Amino acid sequence: MESMMYGLTSNDLRRLAFQLAERNGIAHQFNREKQMAGKDWMYSFIKRHPISLRQPEATSAARARSFNRTNVNKFFDLLEPLMDKHKFPPNNIYNVDETGISTVQSKPSKVLAKTGRKQVGSLVSAERGQTVTVETCMSVTGSFIPPMFVFPRVRMKMELMDEAPPGSIHECHKSGWMQMDIFTKWFKHFIRSSGTSKDNPVLLILDGHATHVRNLDVIDLARDNGVVMLCLPPHCSHRMQPLDVSFMKPLSTYYDQELEKWLRNNPGRVVTSFQVAELFGNAYMRAATTQVAASGFRKTGIYPTNRDVFLPHEFLVADVTDLPMDDRDNKEHSESRVEVAAPGCEDKVDGEEGIPELTDTVDSEEPDKETHGAATEGSKTTPNLLAIPPTPDTDNGNAGPSTSRYQSPFVISPPPKASTTSRTKRSNARRGKAVVLTESPYKSELILSKTTRAKKGNPGKARTCNKRSSVVQPQTGGKRKRKTEQPEAENDTSSTEDDDAECIYCSELWSAGKDGMIKCSLCFGWAHEACAGKEGDSDEEFVCDLCS
Structure with missing residues (x-):
């Protein structure tokens, strides 16, 4: 059940023990009023067996479904021929990913308090902090590319980079999120730092973010400089991306510790974007070790290449x-x-x-x-x-089962199984895949896709900006606002009065004809349904990642 991500709680275990004893006629002294075993029995049971109470990590349904043997083998079917063809040494295998660094710690550390206290607090800078995006990259041998900071502001101040890790670069954007042009600048930084060339090719593994897989400038730069870009399967980065597996967790823990230390040493002050680079740099130096890097690539089976690194029980959740x-x-x-x-x-x-x-x-x-x-x-x-x-259990004089056939926990509490009708079908959802981005077939497909989108709408007419209000009426009732089709521009006399909707994730305009768009109910920013991960016909309220 835990492998399926439907783990039993302590109360579930106690109820199951009571039901097993009742149905199998086993003598017991459990509480018949509550119909569950006692806590003393539960703790004794845990001591007798190799199990323990753990705090689970929230995992989305999309990740649970997508991490399966088919997607994993698809990735290794692409990785193994690349390794055989180019013979990449471990110092030429890199993984890149972005992470969000907030001015408020994600999880305060445990503190000592007097027994019986109902509430125990810990000081933070604000209720909701500012988020700075940091692009990180590491190789198998522990060579870390100096990070890039993307600050949520329009103009840059060099004070923001005080005490940043040596060699770090910076950019600004009003959203603080990675954009296509910003990722292109980082990629040029990667080429300079890694020393890649056609005579010394490197392998760069990345996830399927739009700034990675739909960026023709980056693909051209990679092909010209000997960078082979391999995209991970969709929604599998939590198990298959080395940075997520071994680096991001200690980095986050060390960063929270640096935040708490700074607040303790600077009473009366709060952490802002001007302190992020220094605090992140201290945490980055502690987390960026050779052991961490090598462990991430080994646990994901990328180097040494091993498609059987994931055990069968790890795919149970997809079943x-x-x-x-x-x-x-x-x-x-x-x-x-x-x-x-x-x-x-x-x-x-x-x-x-x-x-x-x-x-x-x-x-x-x-x-x-x-x-x-x-x-x-x-x-x-x-x-x-x-x-x-x-x-x-026949110890302590307990009688055996009263029936000839023992009723197992599978009868009383069977594992969950979803029917084929439990999920709604998504007709025009964008589909990701594991693919070599620098190969000619993918580049040709991407060029054709962009050309097709540019020709959508009104052929032969100049593209004009469309008013957002002409597409969707003002929001009422807290439901999601959605753009589903291009409006006619012929009779739209006020179309130039307002800017075209720009996706807060990929910065592409609505007029490019990409996909349907939805509006955040807090900041009123627009986002493609695919970029926001909110594809489908649900009417639930949409809140973007910046606001949440």
Whole structure:
């Protein structure tokens, strides 16, 4: 259940123990009024078994669905030929990612307080702080490219870069988020710092952010300077991106510690953007170590290259949905059926032999699979650890089960399984994929896509700015505002009175005809549905990442 991200709480465990004892006729002294076991029994049970209470990390449904064996193998099907062809040494394999640094610590450290205190506080600079984007990049051998700071302001002041890490560069944007032109400037900085050339090519692994995968200037620069750019599968960076796996967590912890130390040493003052570079630099120097870098690439299987680095139980969460996979590249794949019966259960479980071809969909799942029982890779069958039947407790004079057939936890509390109708279909959703960005087919596809968008709307007419108010009426009721189709510009006499809507994430204009747009209910900024990750027909209120 924990592997499926539906972990049991302490109360769930206590209720399950009571139900198991009742249904199997086992003598017990549990609380019949509350219908659960006591806390003493729970703590004793935890001591007898290799389990512990842990604080889980929130993981989105998109990440849970997308991290599956199909997407992982698609990435390694691209990585392995590149490694065989170019023979990249470890010092020429890089990973880049951006992170948001706030003037308010994300999680205050625990402090000592008197027993019985109802509330314990910790000083922070503000309720909601300013966020500065920092672009970080590291290699397998622990070579870190000096970071880039993107400050949320229009004009730059050099005081903002005081005590920043040596060699750092800076840019400004009113949103504080990475933009295409800013990423292009960082990429030139990367070329200078890494020493890449056609005679000394490097591999750069990055996620599918629009500033990375839809930036023709960066792709041209990469092809001219021997940089091979490989994009990760969509919504898989939390498990497959080295920076996310090993570097970002200690960096965030050290940065929070630096914030608390600064506030303690400067009473009466608050942290602003002018202190971010110094505090981040101190945390960056502590986190940027060779051991951290090597560990991130090893745990993700990038170097040394190992597609089997992820164990079968790590894909259990993707098997909950059991939805069909849209495989347009190759429909042929083999399946082998493996039947596993747990005590009290008679479920037939589908296994998988071989790996199907790769899909362009963001939410990729195996077709008609129920792999919580068992899974196969090739000809080898991997049994499901959850299918091991528990043994009735006969210690302390407790009687055994009163029935001949033992009722296991699978009968009382079966693992969750979603039906095929539990998710709404998204017709025109943009689909990401793992791809080599610097190869000619992808570049040609991107050029064709941009050309097609430029020709949308009114052929033969000059493009004019369209008023936002002519597309969507003022918002009422707190629901999302959405732009779904281009308005006619012929009768729009006031179209030049207002600027065209610009996406706060990728900075592309609405008139470019990219996708539908939605409006933030707090800052009233516009964003593409795909950029904001809010694709679909839901009427829930939209709040952008800047405001949230």
